[in-house]
Structures are given as C-alpha cells and as structure tokens.
Amino acid sequence: MTSAPTKVPAAPSETAALRGRIGDSPLRPDGTLKVQGEFAFGSDLWADEMIWGVTLRSPHVHARIVSIDVGPALATSGVYTVLTAEDVPGGNVGLDHADQPVLATGVVRYHGEPVALVAADHPEIARQAAKKIRVVYEELPAVTDGRRALEPAAPQVHDGGNLLRHLKIRRGNPDPVAPVVVSLDFEVGMQDQAFLGPESGLAVPDDAGGIDLYVATQWLHADQRQICQALGLPPEKVRLTLAGVGGAFGGREDLSIHVHACLLALRTGKPIKMVYNREESFFGHVHRHPASLRYEFGADHDGLLHYAKAEIVFDGGAYASSTAAVVGNGGTLGLGPYNIPNVQVDCYGVYTNNPPCGAMRGFGCVQAAFAHEALMDELADRVGMDRVAIRQLNGMREGDRNITGQLIDSAAPVAELLQLVQDMPLPAERLSEDEFDLLSLPGGVSNTTHGEGVVRGIGYAVTYKNVGFSEGFDDYSTARVRLEITADEPTVTVHTAAAEVGQGLITVEQQICRTELGVQRVVVHPRDTQVGSAGSTSASRQTYVTGGAVKAACEAVRAKVLERASTMLDLELSELVLDGAQIVSITGDVVASLQDVLGTDAVDETVKWSHRPTYPIDPETGQGDAHVQYAFSAHRAVVDVDTELGLVKVIALDTAQDVGKAINPDAVVGQIQGGSAQGMGLALMEEIVVTDGRVRNPSFTDYLIPTILDMPPMKIEVLEYADPHAPYGVRGVGEPPTISSGPAVAAAIRRATGKALRRVPIRPEHITEG
Amino acid sequence: MDFLQPRSWSEALEAKAAHPDAVPIAGGTDVMVELNFDHHRPAFLLDLTRIEELETWSFDNGRVRLGAGVTYSRVIDELGRLLPGLAMASRTVGSPQIRNRGTVGGNLGAASPAGDAHPALLAAEADVELASVRGTRRLPLTEFYTGVKRNALAPDELIAAILITPPSGPQQFCKIGTRNAMVISVSAFGLALHPERKAVGTGIGSAAPTPRRAYEAENFLAQALDAAGLWETRATMPPELAREFGNYVRSAASPIDDVRGTASYRSHSLAVMARRSLSWAWDDYRRAA
Amino acid sequence: MRITTTVNGARREVDDVWEGESLLYVLRERMGLPGSKNACEQGECGSCTVYLDGILVCSCLVAAGQVCDRDIVTVEGLSDQQGLHPVQQAFIDCGAVQCGFCTPGLVVTAHGLLARTEHPTDPEIREALAGNLCRCTGYEKILDAVRLAADRLADTPAGSAGRLR
Structure with missing residues (x-):
C-alpha cells in the first residue's frame, strides 16, 4: 500500500502556455554559458591587482612543530607575505566541532595538513617560496588504524581520547537466537569525491577591514560562520558569493581555501586567488570514511530475519568534520530497509592520524550497504532462497517501524523496486569467442581476453537513505521571492543561498516559481550571504527544503498581491486568484491586470522554512524519530568477469527509485545515472590508498574514476509515490543510487566468481587470489 | 628555466651538447606533468616539435625506421600492418588526446617500466638509434634500459629513431589495467612469433625495474615448437605448451607491490597473458597458412 | 618569454x-x-x-x-555569431551538462569526433570520449548528446563538414 499522490496546491493557470513548471524538464539556465566555456567557476575568477596564494602542507603524519622560519621565503622577490598559525586572529574551525586549526598550531595531525601560506605575484614564485619555509618537525607516534585507535594504549590524536562518537541501538531481545545465523566482516576503502573542479576561490579585501569571498562551496552560511570564527570578524564583514562549482558530492562541505585566502587578502590588501591542483585537492578536502564492519543476521529457515547485530567503525581521520553525523546515519540506517525485530548496533567514529573524513554522497549508508547486502545474499544462499525474494520478504513497507522505532509514514516500496529491476530485460548474451568485440569485454582494448575465463554474474541491492539533516538539527532554508513588472512583463526574482553544484537546483527554483505564480520569466539571483541560510547542498535535501522555502515565499507573494488587489478593487480576498499577468475572480473573469495592481511596485517576501522536526535518539537504546524522510532505490548489476585475471566489465546497471514527485524528470534521471556511476566506482576501482597515514595516490593517474568506456547503459524506472509531508510530495533523489549501485556490482561479481569478496574496491587480485 | 627550440636536428644536437642538463620535450605527456606538479625544475627545456625528420617514418634496409617524434595516433593510423604489436600497444596508451601528442621516442626517453610501447618493441627485437654531435649509434633496446626510469642515453645524446623489422609472423600485446581506458599498466606483455627464423620474441612491462624480455620463455617455446615440427605443420598448439610458456614468462619477472597492484598478481597475470596471447598468435599463424 | x-x-x-x-x-x-x-x-x-x-x-x-x-x-572558438555549434546545443538539450566543469573539454572532443566521423557508432563514441572524465552524469546523456549532434549535423544542408572548422 502506498500513499495517494499529493495534489499540487491550487496553483494558477491552465490558461497561458506556461513552459517549465514542475513536472516539466526545462533546460538549465546556465547551460548555454557552460557549453561555451563562459561560465565562471571559482578557478576562472580574476580581479585587478590580484595575486596568488599557495599552501605549505605537512609532510608528516603526526609531528610536533619545533620551529618555523619564514625568513628566506619572505625575502623572495615577488612574495608579499608568509603566514603561519601565529597570524590567525581567531579560533579553530570545523563543521560540527571546531577542532581544526586554520594552520597547524604546534602539532600536525595528518599528512597534508596546512602549515603556512604564501602570497606572491605568480603561482610559481609562491610555490618556490613555500619550499623555502623551514619547518623543524619532531615526529610523534601515530595511530592509523580505526580499530586500533580505540585501544587504551593508542596514541592520542586530540586531548580527550580518540572516540568521537559511539552510537548504540538496542531494540527487542538483548540475547536473540535464531536457527540460521550468518555473519561477515567487511572493509570499505577510502573513496574520494573527485569532483572535477578543484578547490578555488577569490578573496577581495575592502577598505574597512572586511572581505568578499567568491568561492565554490556547498553551504555559504556554514562557511561564513567558520570564517568569522577564524578571523574574529562579524558576519557583516565577511560576505560570501557562490562561485561556479565544479561538482561537490560532499567534498566542499568543509572549508578549504576559504580562511587562507581571506587571511592573505586582509594581510596584503590585495585580491587573492587560490586554486588547488589535483594533487593538492586530494589533501584539501575530506573523503568518504573507510569503514570496518562486522555483521551478524539471525533468521528462520524461511529467510525471515529475526535479529541483526552490527559493529561499525568509521575512521574519521585527524579532525571531526561531520563524522558524528556519519556515525548517526551508519548506525540508524546501517541495517538497510528491512524489518528486524531484535537489533544491536554499535557504531563508532574515531580519530586517527589518517586524512580527515567527512561527507560524501550516501553519507554513512554507502559503507553499511556493502555489508548488509552481502550478508543478505549469504542468508539467501544459506536458506536456499532467491536473492530478490528474500529482500522482498524482509523489506519495509509503509506503516512499519525501522530499527530506531520510527514509523515509516510514507511509501516504502522495497519489494516493488526490486521487482521492477528484476523484471527489466537483460542485456544480450555475450558474443562467442570467434566474434568477440574487445570493447565489450573485461580489459577492453587492452586485449586481455577474447572471451576466455569470462563469466557473467547478476547482483541485486536495495537501500534506503534519510533525506535532510537528522537527529533534531534545525534544518531550514530561506527564500526571497520578488514579483514585479519589468518591460511590461511580470518578472519573478528568486534569491536563495542554496549552492548550485551542478544538480540543477536553480532550474527547480524557476519551476516552482512558475508553478506557484504563473509567471514565465523567473530570474535566479546569484547565491550569496545577503539572504538567510539555505542549509547545506547535501543530504539530498535542497529540492525538499529550499524547494519548500521557495514555494512558501511564492505563496506569501501571492497572498500579498491578492490582498493588494482586494483592497484596490474592493473585492473579497477569497474570490481572487493570481494567474500570471492577471487577477482573476473565482468565476474565471479577469478583474485586473497585475500591472494595474502593482504599478511600479514590487512585492518582495522572504520566508524561512523548515521541514517537520526530527529528534535526537536515546543515547542508550538509539530509539527515536531521528529522520525526516526516507528515499528508496534498488539496483540490478550485470557484469562479465574475467575470472582468471580478475578484470570486470559492467554490462548493465539498472535502477528503480521512488522520488516522490519528479520536479524535473530529466534531471532526476541525470542524478540517478551519475550517482550510480559513483557507487560503481567504489565497488571496482576508487580508493585513496593510505599506508601508515600517507596518501600514496593523490592524482588522477592512480585514483581512478570510471570513464565512458567503463559505464554500461543504465535502464531507469522512476516511481512517484508522493510523500504527503513534503512539498509537492518530493523525496530526495541524489544519494540513494550511489548507495545501492556498488553493492549490486559487488554482488554480481561474487555471483560470477563464487568468491566471498569482503572488501571494496574489489581489486583484480582479490578475485584471482581471494 | 630556458626554452630551447631548435629548428633542425643538427641544431638540436648542438643544443643538447651545449646544455647536457636540458630536458627534451616532444608531446609533453610526461615532462609537463613533472612541471605542472613541481616535481622537476630543469634549467632548460629542449623542444623537439619543430624538427620535421623526427616526425617521419621510412624504410631502412628492410626495417621500419620510426622517427622518435612519431605519435601513437600515427602509429595506429599508418603502421597497423607494418608494426601490429606496437599499434596494439599504442591503442592502449592514455586517451585519444594523449595518443595525439605522446611519442614512441618519449616513451623510451622516460624509460618507465610501465611504458606501453616497451613490451611490443622488445618482442619485435627493436633497436634504438641515438645521436649526438659526436655521431650516431644504434643499440638493441635490451641494452637501452639501465634501471628504473634510466636509460643508456649519454648526457649529450637524443633519441633519433627506433628500428623495427616488420613481422614475419603474428604479434600480440596485452595489458592489465584496473579500468577500461586511460590506465597505467599493472603488467603488460608483448609477443612476436618470428617463423622465418623459428624464433619467439617477448616483452614484459611493469613487472621489473626495467622492461625486459623473457629469454628462457622465448627459447623454451621456440625449441618446443621446433621439436614438435609445429612451425611447419601449424598444427594445434598443445594447451600444456602454452601453459608452460606462461610459467616461463612469469619466472622472468621480478615485480614489486605498489599502489597499482601486488607482485603476486603481476606474476600471475603475466602467466595468463602469455598463455592467452600465444594461443591467439598461434591461431593467427595457423589461419595465415 | x-x-x-x-x-x-x-x-x-x-x-x-x-x-x-x-x-x-x-x-x-x-x-x-x-x-x-x-x-x-x-x-x-x-x-x-x-x-x-x-x-x-x-x-x-x-x-x-x-x-x-x-x-x-x-571551446570559446566553436560558436559564432549565428549561435551555438550543434554539438553545444545538443549538450544542453540532452541534459548532458550538470556541474559543467568537464563540458568544454567534452564539447571540443565531440566536435573533433564528428568532424572525422559523420555517424559514429556507440563504441566509436565511447572510445573517442574515453579521455574525458565526467563525475556528474555517468556519461549516458553525453552519449545522447553526441548522437543527437550527429543527427542534426547530418540534417544541416552543408552536412557536417560545413559546420565544422
């Protein structure tokens, strides 16, 4: 059973041929600029008198800073300034906990931690000067393993111990038994967001000790708060504007160049441009947490789950970033979209001297899904059940309660999504060895097989993910909407601080304004801190939350216009409808034009909007209504594996997902395709290799993401079961496909090879030697 | 840093003699990465892209004389029939943009054990022509590689050309990478059958400090084929022969563990590639009868 | 210098x-x-x-x-006074642009492919574009865009050559 589709609220206009409302797929307003290379990304910015900033980073994993001599660097011709921790006027920064110095203070805690800054005429001068900064380090013992970090004798990364958060869930029988018990240990490697546009921005000082920062980011106001903290300046002196963002995926939720560029600009009085190269980018943002997972499922002989136990350790690295929230997700959602009466979960986030980890698309659910889906397959095999059927048997339905006891109060179509992907046509059989096509085989043009050793496998996975910020977070957005007549045409201007990172939120804002106000022309104002916070572009939340704010602001504008019309025309307010350029009576007669009502005035409304509240979970039992909404997706992967060489070609990667309401159906499909690719990448190839705390592959030569030759065709089924609690019934879209695609690929490889494969990414040697 | 841009080969050799520390640059696919990431700051860059003769190939006593500046794209487009193994290897290099710029001479100059051209050139028993103001010398490729990213070039020498005998038999090239395009090899293998002299050529990449041949494997296979009269009969290859050949190739490698792969996987994959590529080459040989 | x-x-x-x-x-x-x-x-x-x-x-x-x-x-040289090149327009129309950071490189590469090959097959498109990473789209809509651009170029009176430098 599912919820009835929500009705779109009485919006104007069956009359005009309005194009690009919700449910349509209008084109992106920034597309023309982007295809011409005219769109200004953070790294494209330029100002008169601009100079360049670079960062000196720690070569050590954990060390005391004995001394820093900036003299020779400062004496270099073309160098304007060299800054160290002593030059930072304010305090530490951090998304949740302010535990990270802007520049290392007395100690470095990870390989690549920023230690000093240089500003110079040319990036090459700055780079060479940075090398002349003499830092004397005294190396300290380091802890670089998440589980070892919890041992009492482990080196301490910060005062107060290495445990960042321990989340417990205790539900049902504390000593459950079941006739069938399966268990596994699983490891997930460190994935990088690998957005294509490296960290970049331009800081421009004003004459009054303030600063304007143009930066590619995910959350302008969280940045502003931290920059103010670090600079000791009030918000009105720290103004941010969103520069073009070359992808984000979580990796821009924390600060990168922000405070550094501002410090250099305030010190030199000149605009400072900072652009990381790809190598520095790998050190310049947080990554997806590597995880170590131990799971046990107990079930009856028919495959019905009786209990689940999980212990998950997320390695947060040297600074907290959003680790606590990742633990929240991994713990509360880490058993997947299944009904399980008896549950024990212990989920830990720990400090180590590894690179800091934080947000990445899928946020704590990605790691867990590899484990619970692998174990679900194992359970199916043990009880002799079909792998899809066992998921359908145990899958959540609307009206069920999840492991924190929260009621699933809108659609939970687990069984249907699985059925949809299972019923999709399968790709054609492989060609015989006599008529092989290299490009379609594992190894591709590298010519490693003409069909020898190649076995096909099919794998399934299903997931659910929370949308928006959870556990009682004040998760709101702000929208300002203005309606006026310009050049005889009604024009709406929509202003939010919500970061457009490529996903298409600016198109969605236009669509909502058109739908609510019946006006074709909608101008999207640049995103900046001159309007209230929109919250983060993360957690699949912006269409829901900022979409909700824009809708509410439009409603406020509409009410204001009709009040005005009611007064002016002396007609009952309840009898008036705003329909684009005119005011219409409920009988359908045009009673005034918008121009008559507005004249040269504008109606301008700002609304702060929140979704329904969430609540903290009980610290001992983990019970509580932690999340605002859940989004579900299922994947089927078809792979050909060269079982002798361990090489994999993904042949198909098909998805079904419930999106509540597709505001922009084409963009929804784009999100699912891109998200699926990232999940597949983690299953097959993507890992930051860290040995004893050192990053060994900070480059696109050795950190591999899928190319167009790696991606298969993707069939997609989109369901629209409206969530009655959400604006238009929307459900977050961006993350679920990244969660369920990887486990489906891993399952398909296990199917083809018969190997256990308890670690991702699955490397060739895991298949040949495992 | 100074930028030297000779207009002729003799000017280039003079420049290199005058500035032995000058770093030659052609396609820039290695040198520019070093520059962009501040891994290297040479005093001089010696641009070789204005020297026309470097970008041509010709015949030289029945061999192909491949100018050091010929790009991989041109090898694929123009030399697929004459140099099939090298063309197969070239198709696996980087991306179309890289193949449009990267040169076979550059691959030799960098002398990375992971260079894609090496196994194919070794299997084809190529020679390399080195030049300086002192004169020109040719040496077998096996003598050119002297260590990890080191080669036999004297400080005043430049790579002029590569000399390769067109094949009398089939050639194969295989490379392991962990994605289906744009990947540095985890291990690679080149194979050439030389039926006219009943010989076998091999090349191993990414599995030793330098690219190298698997001599024992070559000798084993050549003798086994000879002993069984298979060069003449072109009968089916006994599977155990191919397997044994693979084991010999594996033994010739001395790989390491690194971020791209493990030593044991490199060894294993070489054995598999050697066995498979031999079976394909042998099928080609049989079909060519 | x-x-x-x-x-x-x-x-x-x-x-x-x-x-x-x-x-x-x-x-x-x-x-x-x-x-x-x-x-x-x-x-x-x-x-x-x-x-x-x-x-x-x-x-x-x-x-x-x-x-x-x-x-x-x-990429700045591909469009002219008459507007966007068909490859550019196809990228917009097919939703092949998300963050757009890879887009200029892909547009130029696709332009180059269609200048050489009037109706590339899907494997030809994939091999030609294999050197261009995209992190947002999973490449499906990029393939759509190249196919659409090929069709539109074939329909222009001058044929593809006339629209390509």
Whole structure:
C-alpha cells in the first residue's frame, strides 16, 4: 500500500502556455554559458591587482612543530607575505566541532595538513617560496588504524581520547537466537569525491577591514560562520558569493581555501586567488570514511530475519568534520530497509592520524550497504532462497517501524523496486569467442581476453537513505521571492543561498516559481550571504527544503498581491486568484491586470522554512524519530568477469527509485545515472590508498574514476509515490543510487566468481587470489 | 628555466651538447606533468616539435625506421600492418588526446617500466638509434634500459629513431589495467612469433625495474615448437605448451607491490597473458597458412 | 618569454610568460580564455582539450613555448555569431551538462569526433570520449548528446563538414 499522490496546491493557470513548471524538464539556465566555456567557476575568477596564494602542507603524519622560519621565503622577490598559525586572529574551525586549526598550531595531525601560506605575484614564485619555509618537525607516534585507535594504549590524536562518537541501538531481545545465523566482516576503502573542479576561490579585501569571498562551496552560511570564527570578524564583514562549482558530492562541505585566502587578502590588501591542483585537492578536502564492519543476521529457515547485530567503525581521520553525523546515519540506517525485530548496533567514529573524513554522497549508508547486502545474499544462499525474494520478504513497507522505532509514514516500496529491476530485460548474451568485440569485454582494448575465463554474474541491492539533516538539527532554508513588472512583463526574482553544484537546483527554483505564480520569466539571483541560510547542498535535501522555502515565499507573494488587489478593487480576498499577468475572480473573469495592481511596485517576501522536526535518539537504546524522510532505490548489476585475471566489465546497471514527485524528470534521471556511476566506482576501482597515514595516490593517474568506456547503459524506472509531508510530495533523489549501485556490482561479481569478496574496491587480485 | 627550440636536428644536437642538463620535450605527456606538479625544475627545456625528420617514418634496409617524434595516433593510423604489436600497444596508451601528442621516442626517453610501447618493441627485437654531435649509434633496446626510469642515453645524446623489422609472423600485446581506458599498466606483455627464423620474441612491462624480455620463455617455446615440427605443420598448439610458456614468462619477472597492484598478481597475470596471447598468435599463424 | 600564436582565428601575443607554463595556463590566465578547464593538469581528464593545428590535445601538457606560430582553437572558438555549434546545443538539450566543469573539454572532443566521423557508432563514441572524465552524469546523456549532434549535423544542408572548422 502506498500513499495517494499529493495534489499540487491550487496553483494558477491552465490558461497561458506556461513552459517549465514542475513536472516539466526545462533546460538549465546556465547551460548555454557552460557549453561555451563562459561560465565562471571559482578557478576562472580574476580581479585587478590580484595575486596568488599557495599552501605549505605537512609532510608528516603526526609531528610536533619545533620551529618555523619564514625568513628566506619572505625575502623572495615577488612574495608579499608568509603566514603561519601565529597570524590567525581567531579560533579553530570545523563543521560540527571546531577542532581544526586554520594552520597547524604546534602539532600536525595528518599528512597534508596546512602549515603556512604564501602570497606572491605568480603561482610559481609562491610555490618556490613555500619550499623555502623551514619547518623543524619532531615526529610523534601515530595511530592509523580505526580499530586500533580505540585501544587504551593508542596514541592520542586530540586531548580527550580518540572516540568521537559511539552510537548504540538496542531494540527487542538483548540475547536473540535464531536457527540460521550468518555473519561477515567487511572493509570499505577510502573513496574520494573527485569532483572535477578543484578547490578555488577569490578573496577581495575592502577598505574597512572586511572581505568578499567568491568561492565554490556547498553551504555559504556554514562557511561564513567558520570564517568569522577564524578571523574574529562579524558576519557583516565577511560576505560570501557562490562561485561556479565544479561538482561537490560532499567534498566542499568543509572549508578549504576559504580562511587562507581571506587571511592573505586582509594581510596584503590585495585580491587573492587560490586554486588547488589535483594533487593538492586530494589533501584539501575530506573523503568518504573507510569503514570496518562486522555483521551478524539471525533468521528462520524461511529467510525471515529475526535479529541483526552490527559493529561499525568509521575512521574519521585527524579532525571531526561531520563524522558524528556519519556515525548517526551508519548506525540508524546501517541495517538497510528491512524489518528486524531484535537489533544491536554499535557504531563508532574515531580519530586517527589518517586524512580527515567527512561527507560524501550516501553519507554513512554507502559503507553499511556493502555489508548488509552481502550478508543478505549469504542468508539467501544459506536458506536456499532467491536473492530478490528474500529482500522482498524482509523489506519495509509503509506503516512499519525501522530499527530506531520510527514509523515509516510514507511509501516504502522495497519489494516493488526490486521487482521492477528484476523484471527489466537483460542485456544480450555475450558474443562467442570467434566474434568477440574487445570493447565489450573485461580489459577492453587492452586485449586481455577474447572471451576466455569470462563469466557473467547478476547482483541485486536495495537501500534506503534519510533525506535532510537528522537527529533534531534545525534544518531550514530561506527564500526571497520578488514579483514585479519589468518591460511590461511580470518578472519573478528568486534569491536563495542554496549552492548550485551542478544538480540543477536553480532550474527547480524557476519551476516552482512558475508553478506557484504563473509567471514565465523567473530570474535566479546569484547565491550569496545577503539572504538567510539555505542549509547545506547535501543530504539530498535542497529540492525538499529550499524547494519548500521557495514555494512558501511564492505563496506569501501571492497572498500579498491578492490582498493588494482586494483592497484596490474592493473585492473579497477569497474570490481572487493570481494567474500570471492577471487577477482573476473565482468565476474565471479577469478583474485586473497585475500591472494595474502593482504599478511600479514590487512585492518582495522572504520566508524561512523548515521541514517537520526530527529528534535526537536515546543515547542508550538509539530509539527515536531521528529522520525526516526516507528515499528508496534498488539496483540490478550485470557484469562479465574475467575470472582468471580478475578484470570486470559492467554490462548493465539498472535502477528503480521512488522520488516522490519528479520536479524535473530529466534531471532526476541525470542524478540517478551519475550517482550510480559513483557507487560503481567504489565497488571496482576508487580508493585513496593510505599506508601508515600517507596518501600514496593523490592524482588522477592512480585514483581512478570510471570513464565512458567503463559505464554500461543504465535502464531507469522512476516511481512517484508522493510523500504527503513534503512539498509537492518530493523525496530526495541524489544519494540513494550511489548507495545501492556498488553493492549490486559487488554482488554480481561474487555471483560470477563464487568468491566471498569482503572488501571494496574489489581489486583484480582479490578475485584471482581471494 | 630556458626554452630551447631548435629548428633542425643538427641544431638540436648542438643544443643538447651545449646544455647536457636540458630536458627534451616532444608531446609533453610526461615532462609537463613533472612541471605542472613541481616535481622537476630543469634549467632548460629542449623542444623537439619543430624538427620535421623526427616526425617521419621510412624504410631502412628492410626495417621500419620510426622517427622518435612519431605519435601513437600515427602509429595506429599508418603502421597497423607494418608494426601490429606496437599499434596494439599504442591503442592502449592514455586517451585519444594523449595518443595525439605522446611519442614512441618519449616513451623510451622516460624509460618507465610501465611504458606501453616497451613490451611490443622488445618482442619485435627493436633497436634504438641515438645521436649526438659526436655521431650516431644504434643499440638493441635490451641494452637501452639501465634501471628504473634510466636509460643508456649519454648526457649529450637524443633519441633519433627506433628500428623495427616488420613481422614475419603474428604479434600480440596485452595489458592489465584496473579500468577500461586511460590506465597505467599493472603488467603488460608483448609477443612476436618470428617463423622465418623459428624464433619467439617477448616483452614484459611493469613487472621489473626495467622492461625486459623473457629469454628462457622465448627459447623454451621456440625449441618446443621446433621439436614438435609445429612451425611447419601449424598444427594445434598443445594447451600444456602454452601453459608452460606462461610459467616461463612469469619466472622472468621480478615485480614489486605498489599502489597499482601486488607482485603476486603481476606474476600471475603475466602467466595468463602469455598463455592467452600465444594461443591467439598461434591461431593467427595457423589461419595465415 | 614572448608567445605569439593564433587562437580562435586571431593573432595573439603575450609577454613575460614563464617557460614552465602550460598552454592551459597561458589561455586561462594570460589570454582571458578560461573556457578550457584545469581539472587534473596531468592529461588524465580531458577538461582542457583544445585543437592544436587541428589535432585534439590536452592543453595542460603543451608547453607554452611549443605553441609559437601554431593554430589553436578552444571551446570559446566553436560558436559564432549565428549561435551555438550543434554539438553545444545538443549538450544542453540532452541534459548532458550538470556541474559543467568537464563540458568544454567534452564539447571540443565531440566536435573533433564528428568532424572525422559523420555517424559514429556507440563504441566509436565511447572510445573517442574515453579521455574525458565526467563525475556528474555517468556519461549516458553525453552519449545522447553526441548522437543527437550527429543527427542534426547530418540534417544541416552543408552536412557536417560545413559546420565544422
């Protein structure tokens, strides 16, 4: 059973041929600029008198800073300034906990931690000067393993111990038994967001000790708060504007160049441009947490789950970033979209001297899904059940309660999504060895097989993910909407601080304004801190939350216009409808034009909007209504594996997902395709290799993401079961496909090879030697 | 840093003699990465892209004389029939943009054990022509590689050309990478059958400090084929022969563990590639009868 | 060092170029042409793809001095007074653009493919575009865009050649 589709609220206009409302797929307003290379990304910015900033980073994993001599660097011709921790006027920064110095203070805690800054005429001068900064380090013992970090004798990364958060869930029988018990240990490697546009921005000082920062980011106001903290300046002196963002995926939720560029600009009085190269980018943002997972499922002989136990350790690295929230997700959602009466979960986030980890698309659910889906397959095999059927048997339905006891109060179509992907046509059989096509085989043009050793496998996975910020977070957005007549045409201007990172939120804002106000022309104002916070572009939340704010602001504008019309025309307010350029009576007669009502005035409304509240979970039992909404997706992967060489070609990667309401159906499909690719990448190839705390592959030569030759065709089924609690019934879209695609690929490889494969990414040697 | 841009080969050799520390640059696919990431700051860059003769190939006593500046794209487009193994290897290099710029001479100059051209050139028993103001010398490729990213070039020498005998038999090239395009090899293998002299050529990449041949494997296979009269009969290859050949190739490698792969996987994959590529080459040989 | 070269049909001269600069840096920071993107600067992503004497190259791997008296066409040079090139329009129409950082490189690469091959097959498109990373789209809509552009170019009276430099 599912919820009835929500009705779109009485919006104007069956009359005009309005194009690009919700449910349509209008084109992106920034597309023309982007295809011409005219769109200004953070790294494209330029100002008169601009100079360049670079960062000196720690070569050590954990060390005391004995001394820093900036003299020779400062004496270099073309160098304007060299800054160290002593030059930072304010305090530490951090998304949740302010535990990270802007520049290392007395100690470095990870390989690549920023230690000093240089500003110079040319990036090459700055780079060479940075090398002349003499830092004397005294190396300290380091802890670089998440589980070892919890041992009492482990080196301490910060005062107060290495445990960042321990989340417990205790539900049902504390000593459950079941006739069938399966268990596994699983490891997930460190994935990088690998957005294509490296960290970049331009800081421009004003004459009054303030600063304007143009930066590619995910959350302008969280940045502003931290920059103010670090600079000791009030918000009105720290103004941010969103520069073009070359992808984000979580990796821009924390600060990168922000405070550094501002410090250099305030010190030199000149605009400072900072652009990381790809190598520095790998050190310049947080990554997806590597995880170590131990799971046990107990079930009856028919495959019905009786209990689940999980212990998950997320390695947060040297600074907290959003680790606590990742633990929240991994713990509360880490058993997947299944009904399980008896549950024990212990989920830990720990400090180590590894690179800091934080947000990445899928946020704590990605790691867990590899484990619970692998174990679900194992359970199916043990009880002799079909792998899809066992998921359908145990899958959540609307009206069920999840492991924190929260009621699933809108659609939970687990069984249907699985059925949809299972019923999709399968790709054609492989060609015989006599008529092989290299490009379609594992190894591709590298010519490693003409069909020898190649076995096909099919794998399934299903997931659910929370949308928006959870556990009682004040998760709101702000929208300002203005309606006026310009050049005889009604024009709406929509202003939010919500970061457009490529996903298409600016198109969605236009669509909502058109739908609510019946006006074709909608101008999207640049995103900046001159309007209230929109919250983060993360957690699949912006269409829901900022979409909700824009809708509410439009409603406020509409009410204001009709009040005005009611007064002016002396007609009952309840009898008036705003329909684009005119005011219409409920009988359908045009009673005034918008121009008559507005004249040269504008109606301008700002609304702060929140979704329904969430609540903290009980610290001992983990019970509580932690999340605002859940989004579900299922994947089927078809792979050909060269079982002798361990090489994999993904042949198909098909998805079904419930999106509540597709505001922009084409963009929804784009999100699912891109998200699926990232999940597949983690299953097959993507890992930051860290040995004893050192990053060994900070480059696109050795950190591999899928190319167009790696991606298969993707069939997609989109369901629209409206969530009655959400604006238009929307459900977050961006993350679920990244969660369920990887486990489906891993399952398909296990199917083809018969190997256990308890670690991702699955490397060739895991298949040949495992 | 100074930028030297000779207009002729003799000017280039003079420049290199005058500035032995000058770093030659052609396609820039290695040198520019070093520059962009501040891994290297040479005093001089010696641009070789204005020297026309470097970008041509010709015949030289029945061999192909491949100018050091010929790009991989041109090898694929123009030399697929004459140099099939090298063309197969070239198709696996980087991306179309890289193949449009990267040169076979550059691959030799960098002398990375992971260079894609090496196994194919070794299997084809190529020679390399080195030049300086002192004169020109040719040496077998096996003598050119002297260590990890080191080669036999004297400080005043430049790579002029590569000399390769067109094949009398089939050639194969295989490379392991962990994605289906744009990947540095985890291990690679080149194979050439030389039926006219009943010989076998091999090349191993990414599995030793330098690219190298698997001599024992070559000798084993050549003798086994000879002993069984298979060069003449072109009968089916006994599977155990191919397997044994693979084991010999594996033994010739001395790989390491690194971020791209493990030593044991490199060894294993070489054995598999050697066995498979031999079976394909042998099928080609049989079909060519 | 002074660099004199032709970019998008115009003669360009820049002074004080450091010898270690790449063509990409010169285009972006010295010529006001930031369309070519700096995603990896090691030839592994294709975002900086330009034509150099009619051949597709990664401009990050071309030394500044190597382009003297050469002919360069960047993404900024593909559209003209009549508007967007059909490849550019197809990328917009197919939703092949999300963050857009890979887009200029992909547009130039697809332009190059369609200049050589009127109706590329899907495997030909994939092999031609294999040097261009995209992190947002999973490439499906990029394939759609190249197919659509090929169809539209075939329908233009001059044929594909007439619309391509």
